[in-house]
Amino acid sequence: MRKDVRESTALDDMICFQLYAASRGMTAIYRPLLDPHGLTYPQYLVLRVLWHDGPTTVRDLGHTLRLDSGTLSPLLKRLETQGHLRRERQTHDERVVTVHLTATGVALREQIGDLTRQLVCATGLTLDELAQLNHLLSRARGTATLPPKG
Amino acid sequence: MRKDVRESTALDDMICFQLYAASRGMTAIYRPLLDPHGLTYPQYLVLRVLWHDGPTTVRDLGHTLRLDSGTLSPLLKRLETQGHLRRERQTHDERVVTVHLTATGVALREQIGDLTRQLVCATGLTLDELAQLNHLLSRARGTATLPPKG
């Protein structure tokens, strides 16, 4: 009945919409998994970086997640209010703010556990297809080699 | 030096971040192309549907783009303020709001022209890779078969 965007014109436009819709669909899958812990998907990404890399700075978080301070500042403030992390100015360079987990922030990792299996099932793709998808996405500019500002 | 999210754990988590980053990177590529016309990427998507399918309703737009009225209502109001479209209540069912382009909204299609070539170049992928990517994304749940609310 209704015509879909996918039919309309060129391949790349299709893909842009697919990316856009898939990204929102993915966060929609994460939402019920993270909501019980009071987290959003971007907040979960920040915690993952801290769990994996340890204490870091706002600047490095921005580079890793490709987000600017306008996004990270309020997000980190919310995570600090929840007691998951703390922010501190570096003494020798007061422009830099370091971010490190609290005990509850570290403990949250175990409470959330492994979302992998649930996520794989939710996508409905095979492991082989997921590997292909990852390969293509990491090859595309805008993810691996082309951050927002070059 | 810094470790990347991509290294951290499982395949699907990698892909979720890749999707998230790729989607934002894609809109970042569209931004300078659409900004001269005073449009955002979601607004451009709405116009594309109207250009291709003709007059439609808020409900059908939501189904096609997988967006709810909370997103579409203010977005359509902004497009109406810009003079690109008009919204009207259906006479025989006043719950339904029909959306149709104005003359300037139709003309905008030619003014914007074909973004395809610029987009393909911006991704840095080959046409074959784009086709694979499209195939995988359309196979994944959350895009084709699993809208936010099942």
Place this chain on the structure above:
DNA sequence: CGCAATTCAGTTGTGCACAACCGACCAGTG
């Protein structure tokens, strides 16, 4: 007909995302 359930668009509130801008801060130079 009368009334409950459903279908719509819209509103409210929260949280990203990003451009533009700001002020503090640091390093280098004279």
Place this chain on the structure above:
DNA sequence: CACTGGTCGGTTGTGCACAACTGAATTGCG
């Protein structure tokens, strides 16, 4: 020391995105 250019994090303003809700309108059922 004062001056200059660049580096930081933060703020402001705009625009999505979505959950939850509102209220009008319609449909279905007895």
